[in-house]
Amino acid sequence: MDEKYIENVKELIELKDSDKVKELLSDLHPADIAELCNELSPEDARFVYLLLDNETAADVLVEMDEDVRKDFLEILPSETIAKRFVDYMDTDDAVDLIREMDEEKQEEIISHIEDIEQAGDIVDLLKYDEDTAGGLMGTEMxxxxxxxxxxxxxxxxxxxxxxxxxxxxxxxxxxxxxxxxxxxxxxxxxxxxxxxxxxxxxxxxxxxxxxxxxxxxxxxxxxxxxxxxxxxxxxxxxxxxxxxxxxxxxxxxQAERDYQLASGLSQDVETDDNVARQTTARLPWLLIGMIGGIGNSMILGNFGETFAAHPEMALYIPLIGGTGGNVGTQSSAIVVQGIANNSLDVEKTFKQVAKESVVALINATIISLLVYIYNFIRFGGAATVTYSVSISLFAVVMFASIFGTLVPMTLEKLKIDPAIATGPFISITNDIIGMLLYMSITVLLS
Amino acid sequence: MDEKYIENVKELIELKDSDKVKELLSDLHPADIAELCNELSPEDARFVYLLLDNETAADVLVEMDEDVRKDFLEILPSETIAKRFVDYMDTDDAVDLIREMDEEKQEEIISHIEDIEQAGDIVDLLKYDEDTAGGLMGTEMxxxxxxxxxxxxxxxxxxxxxxxxxxxxxxxxxxxxxxxxxxxxxxxxxxxxxxxxxxxxxxxxxxxxxxxxxxxxxxxxxxxxxxxxxxxxxxxxxxxxxxxxxxxxxxxxQAERDYQLASGLSQDVETDDNVARQTTARLPWLLIGMIGGIGNSMILGNFGETFAAHPEMALYIPLIGGTGGNVGTQSSAIVVQGIANNSLDVEKTFKQVAKESVVALINATIISLLVYIYNFIRFGGAATVTYSVSISLFAVVMFASIFGTLVPMTLEKLKIDPAIATGPFISITNDIIGMLLYMSITVLLS
Known part of the structure; x- marks a missing residue:
C-alpha cells in the first residue's frame, strides 16, 4: 500500500464515490483496510467504515492502531459501537476495545449488545485483571x-x-x-x-x-x-x-517496553505520535539527567583545590563517567533480559554477582591498564593523574557492574519492573558515583 | 521444575537407575525434558537421551538451548544424529540443527539420513539464505x-x-x-x-x-x-x-538483539554464558568508550587556558556529556523501533527530522532555562559559565536529537542494521561532540 494508492482513496472519498471505494475495499484484507484507515482522517475513516459489512468492520477495528481507534470511536454513538462492532467481535477483542473507554461509555455499550451470551461473557471477562490470563482470554472455543x-x-x-x-x-x-x-x-x-x-x-x-x-x-x-x-x-x-x-x-x-525504558523513554511512543506525546515521554528522563548533572557539578565544586593542584584531572571526567554508565548499562541489560526470557533465577543473586565480578575484574584490569599506559606516555609515571585515573576507572567498573546487577535483581524481588533500572537511571547513578570515587581516590592519593 | 527435582534426577543417573529415570521422563513434555537436559552435564544428558524413544528424543533436541545442544551433539557420531534425530524431525528443525555444524559433519549426517525424501528436502532447504523465508520454512504440509x-x-x-x-x-x-x-x-x-x-x-x-x-x-x-x-x-x-x-x-x-546493541553488548549473551563469552561481548564497546574518553581528554586538554580562566567550567562536563548521550539514545531508539515494527518510512527522513527538531526545541528550551536559573542563583547572571552552559546545553540537545535520528535512518537506507547506532555508539559520539560544542561556545563567549 503506497502513497499513491492512499491518495487515490482519499480522492474517491472526497468525491463521495461509494461504489468505487467499496470495490477497492472488497479486494483488501481487514488488516489492510485497518492500515488504510490509520492513514486517513477520522472523518474519512468513518466514510470507509460505513461501507463495510458488520463482520469486516469489526475485524478492521480490531486491527487498527489504538490511537486511531480511540479517535474514531469517540465520534460514534455507543449503540453503533455495540451493534456494529462488539456483537461481531471475539470476546477477547471486544474486551480490549471496551477497556479503552471510560466507565460510563463501557456501561452504555454493554447495555446495547444484543447477544445476551456475548454481553455476559464480556462482563465476566472485564472483571479479570488486565495483566492475567483472564484478562487476555476469549471465550470462543x-x-x-x-x-x-x-x-x-x-x-x-x-x-x-x-x-x-x-x-x-x-x-x-x-x-x-x-x-x-x-x-x-x-x-x-x-x-x-x-x-x-x-x-x-x-x-x-x-x-x-x-x-x-x-x-x-x-x-x-x-x-x-x-x-x-x-x-x-x-x-x-x-x-x-x-x-x-x-x-x-x-x-x-514487552520487548519494546524494556527497550524503551533502557533508552530513557518513560512511555510507549511511536514515530507517528504527536509532538506533545513525544515530549512528555522524553522530558522526564532528561530532567532527571539534568538534576544528576547539577548534582555532579556540586560534587565537583567541592574539589576546587584538587582541580587547582591537578588541573589535568578535569580532562578525564568524561572517561570515568562514561565508562561507569556503559558498564552499568551492560550489566543491568543482561539481568533484565535474563528475567524476561526466564533464563535467570532471581533467587541466585549471589551467584550472578560473583560471576559478574569476575567479568568486571577482567574488563576493569584491561581498561585501566591501557589507560595507565596512555597516561604514562602523556604525563609520566610520577603524575598523580596517571595512577589516580586508572585506579578510579578500576573502581568504577567494579562498582558499576555489581550495582548494575544488584539493582534490577532487587527490584524484581520487590515485584517492581526491573527495566526501570536500566538506561538513563543506571547511567546517571553511575556517573555521580563515578565522580565521587574519582575525586575521593584523587584526594587520597595526592 | 525446581532444584530438588533436578538433584533427584542427578542422583538416579549417578545410580544408573534407568527404570526410575524412564518413569520420571514419561510424565514430561519434550520441552521439559529439554529444560532438564540444559541443567545436566553433557554426559548425564546423554544418559537421559538414550532412554528416550526416537520421536521424543528428536523433539527434545529441538527444544534444547543452542549451546547445550552443540556440546551434546559433539559427543555423538554423525550416524546416530542422522538416524535417531534428523529422521524424526521436521525439515525446518533439522536444517537449523545441521546449520550449526561444520560442513564436513553436515555432509556426513545428510549421507546417513535413511528417508531419501527427507534428505532431499534438507539438501534443498540448506541452499536458501538463513535470513529468508526459504531458510526458515519446512516442507511438512x-x-x-x-x-x-x-x-x-x-x-x-x-x-x-x-x-x-x-x-x-x-x-x-x-x-x-x-x-x-x-x-x-x-x-x-x-x-x-x-x-x-x-x-x-x-x-x-x-x-x-x-x-x-x-x-x-x-x-x-x-x-x-x-x-x-x-x-x-x-x-x-x-x-x-x-x-x-x-x-x-x-x-x-530481533527485539533482544536491538536491546542488546542498545545496551552495548556486541553479541548475544545470556546470564548463564561463561565468563569468556560475557567478556568478549562486553569489552569491545568498553574499549570504544575508552578511546572516546581519551579522545575527549585530548580535546579538553586543548582548552587549558579556558579552564584556567573559568575553573567552574569543569563542573558541568558531566551534565553536558550526559544530556547529549541521553537525548541521542532516545532519538535513535525511537527510529530503530519504528523501523522494527514497520511504522516508520525511512524515505521520509526530512519529515522525521523536522518533527524531531520541534520536540528537541521544546526539551532544549526547558532544560537550558532551568539550568540557567540554577546557575544564575549559584554564580550570578554575569558569569560566563551561567550563559555558556545553557547555550551549550541547548546546542547539544538540538544536535543530539537530529544526529540520533539521521544516523540510524541513513544506516537503514544503506542496508546496515540501524540498531548498531544506538546505545554506546550514540552516547560516545554525542559526548565528544558535546565537549567540542561546550568548549567552542565558551571560547566564543569569553
Missing amino acids: VIVNENWSMPECLKEMRQQAEEMDEIYYVYVVDDDERLRGVFPLKKMITSPSVSKVKHVMKKDPISVHVNTSIEEVVQTIEKYDLVAVPVVDSIGRLVGRITVDDVMDEVRE | VIVNENWSMPECLKEMRQQAEEMDEIYYVYVVDDDERLRGVFPLKKMITSPSVSKVKHVMKKDPISVHVNTSIEEVVQTIEKYDLVAVPVVDSIGRLVGRITVDDVMDEVRE
Missing part, C-alpha cells in the same frame, strides 16, 4: 464432552464451528465442565468413528490458570510451541482460551 | 489438489496427516503445484461432501516468497494473525510453510 461418541462429537463441533472464524483445537471437558483433554483437529480425519472422545483425546493438556500472569502465559505458549492455550479456574473448569496472535503482540510489547 | 472432490481430499489428507504432529491449514494447489488456496480445517467438518475442493477453499491466500526477508515474514504473520504462512517460489509453486512458533522466536530474538 469448540468444546466437546469426553463421553460423547465421535459422530456426536463431530455433529456438535460442526454446529459450534459455524460461528467461529477458525478453530485450531477442540477442548474436551467432563460433565462438570472441567478440562480433561485436547482433541487435535487432525484426529477428526484420522480417528475411527467408533471411538469415544475420551479415547482419542490427548489427556492432561497444558493449560494456564485465570490468575496466571501474562508473562507466564507467554512463556508457556513459547515453551510448548502452542497455537492456543486453554484457561481454567481454581477448580479446573475450562473458562477461556488464549491464542498465539495475542501472545505474539505481548512478546513484542 | 498437507497439500490437496483443487480439482479433487471432498471425499478424495479427506482420504488424501488422512494419509498425509498420519506423518505429521499437527496440522492447522491444508494448502490447495493446481496441477502445476502452484498455490491456489487454503483449506481451513473447520471446512472439513462444515462443508458438504459433494463439493470440489476449489469451491470450498479460500482463494488467494496470503503467502510469502522464498526470498522474502525474515523481518517481512514476521510482519506478515503478525499483521494477518496467521498460524502458518505458505512459501512460494518465483512461479508461484508451493515449496514450504513457516509456522508461528518459529516466527515468535524470531520476534523475541
Whole structure:
C-alpha cells in the first residue's frame, strides 16, 4: 500500500464515490483496510467504515492502531459501537476495545449488545485483571464432552464451528465442565468413528490458570510451541482460551517496553505520535539527567583545590563517567533480559554477582591498564593523574557492574519492573558515583 | 521444575537407575525434558537421551538451548544424529540443527539420513539464505489438489496427516503445484461432501516468497494473525510453510538483539554464558568508550587556558556529556523501533527530522532555562559559565536529537542494521561532540 494508492482513496472519498471505494475495499484484507484507515482522517475513516459489512468492520477495528481507534470511536454513538462492532467481535477483542473507554461509555455499550451470551461473557471477562490470563482470554472455543461418541462429537463441533472464524483445537471437558483433554483437529480425519472422545483425546493438556500472569502465559505458549492455550479456574473448569496472535503482540510489547525504558523513554511512543506525546515521554528522563548533572557539578565544586593542584584531572571526567554508565548499562541489560526470557533465577543473586565480578575484574584490569599506559606516555609515571585515573576507572567498573546487577535483581524481588533500572537511571547513578570515587581516590592519593 | 527435582534426577543417573529415570521422563513434555537436559552435564544428558524413544528424543533436541545442544551433539557420531534425530524431525528443525555444524559433519549426517525424501528436502532447504523465508520454512504440509472432490481430499489428507504432529491449514494447489488456496480445517467438518475442493477453499491466500526477508515474514504473520504462512517460489509453486512458533522466536530474538546493541553488548549473551563469552561481548564497546574518553581528554586538554580562566567550567562536563548521550539514545531508539515494527518510512527522513527538531526545541528550551536559573542563583547572571552552559546545553540537545535520528535512518537506507547506532555508539559520539560544542561556545563567549 503506497502513497499513491492512499491518495487515490482519499480522492474517491472526497468525491463521495461509494461504489468505487467499496470495490477497492472488497479486494483488501481487514488488516489492510485497518492500515488504510490509520492513514486517513477520522472523518474519512468513518466514510470507509460505513461501507463495510458488520463482520469486516469489526475485524478492521480490531486491527487498527489504538490511537486511531480511540479517535474514531469517540465520534460514534455507543449503540453503533455495540451493534456494529462488539456483537461481531471475539470476546477477547471486544474486551480490549471496551477497556479503552471510560466507565460510563463501557456501561452504555454493554447495555446495547444484543447477544445476551456475548454481553455476559464480556462482563465476566472485564472483571479479570488486565495483566492475567483472564484478562487476555476469549471465550470462543469448540468444546466437546469426553463421553460423547465421535459422530456426536463431530455433529456438535460442526454446529459450534459455524460461528467461529477458525478453530485450531477442540477442548474436551467432563460433565462438570472441567478440562480433561485436547482433541487435535487432525484426529477428526484420522480417528475411527467408533471411538469415544475420551479415547482419542490427548489427556492432561497444558493449560494456564485465570490468575496466571501474562508473562507466564507467554512463556508457556513459547515453551510448548502452542497455537492456543486453554484457561481454567481454581477448580479446573475450562473458562477461556488464549491464542498465539495475542501472545505474539505481548512478546513484542514487552520487548519494546524494556527497550524503551533502557533508552530513557518513560512511555510507549511511536514515530507517528504527536509532538506533545513525544515530549512528555522524553522530558522526564532528561530532567532527571539534568538534576544528576547539577548534582555532579556540586560534587565537583567541592574539589576546587584538587582541580587547582591537578588541573589535568578535569580532562578525564568524561572517561570515568562514561565508562561507569556503559558498564552499568551492560550489566543491568543482561539481568533484565535474563528475567524476561526466564533464563535467570532471581533467587541466585549471589551467584550472578560473583560471576559478574569476575567479568568486571577482567574488563576493569584491561581498561585501566591501557589507560595507565596512555597516561604514562602523556604525563609520566610520577603524575598523580596517571595512577589516580586508572585506579578510579578500576573502581568504577567494579562498582558499576555489581550495582548494575544488584539493582534490577532487587527490584524484581520487590515485584517492581526491573527495566526501570536500566538506561538513563543506571547511567546517571553511575556517573555521580563515578565522580565521587574519582575525586575521593584523587584526594587520597595526592 | 525446581532444584530438588533436578538433584533427584542427578542422583538416579549417578545410580544408573534407568527404570526410575524412564518413569520420571514419561510424565514430561519434550520441552521439559529439554529444560532438564540444559541443567545436566553433557554426559548425564546423554544418559537421559538414550532412554528416550526416537520421536521424543528428536523433539527434545529441538527444544534444547543452542549451546547445550552443540556440546551434546559433539559427543555423538554423525550416524546416530542422522538416524535417531534428523529422521524424526521436521525439515525446518533439522536444517537449523545441521546449520550449526561444520560442513564436513553436515555432509556426513545428510549421507546417513535413511528417508531419501527427507534428505532431499534438507539438501534443498540448506541452499536458501538463513535470513529468508526459504531458510526458515519446512516442507511438512498437507497439500490437496483443487480439482479433487471432498471425499478424495479427506482420504488424501488422512494419509498425509498420519506423518505429521499437527496440522492447522491444508494448502490447495493446481496441477502445476502452484498455490491456489487454503483449506481451513473447520471446512472439513462444515462443508458438504459433494463439493470440489476449489469451491470450498479460500482463494488467494496470503503467502510469502522464498526470498522474502525474515523481518517481512514476521510482519506478515503478525499483521494477518496467521498460524502458518505458505512459501512460494518465483512461479508461484508451493515449496514450504513457516509456522508461528518459529516466527515468535524470531520476534523475541530481533527485539533482544536491538536491546542488546542498545545496551552495548556486541553479541548475544545470556546470564548463564561463561565468563569468556560475557567478556568478549562486553569489552569491545568498553574499549570504544575508552578511546572516546581519551579522545575527549585530548580535546579538553586543548582548552587549558579556558579552564584556567573559568575553573567552574569543569563542573558541568558531566551534565553536558550526559544530556547529549541521553537525548541521542532516545532519538535513535525511537527510529530503530519504528523501523522494527514497520511504522516508520525511512524515505521520509526530512519529515522525521523536522518533527524531531520541534520536540528537541521544546526539551532544549526547558532544560537550558532551568539550568540557567540554577546557575544564575549559584554564580550570578554575569558569569560566563551561567550563559555558556545553557547555550551549550541547548546546542547539544538540538544536535543530539537530529544526529540520533539521521544516523540510524541513513544506516537503514544503506542496508546496515540501524540498531548498531544506538546505545554506546550514540552516547560516545554525542559526548565528544558535546565537549567540542561546550568548549567552542565558551571560547566564543569569553
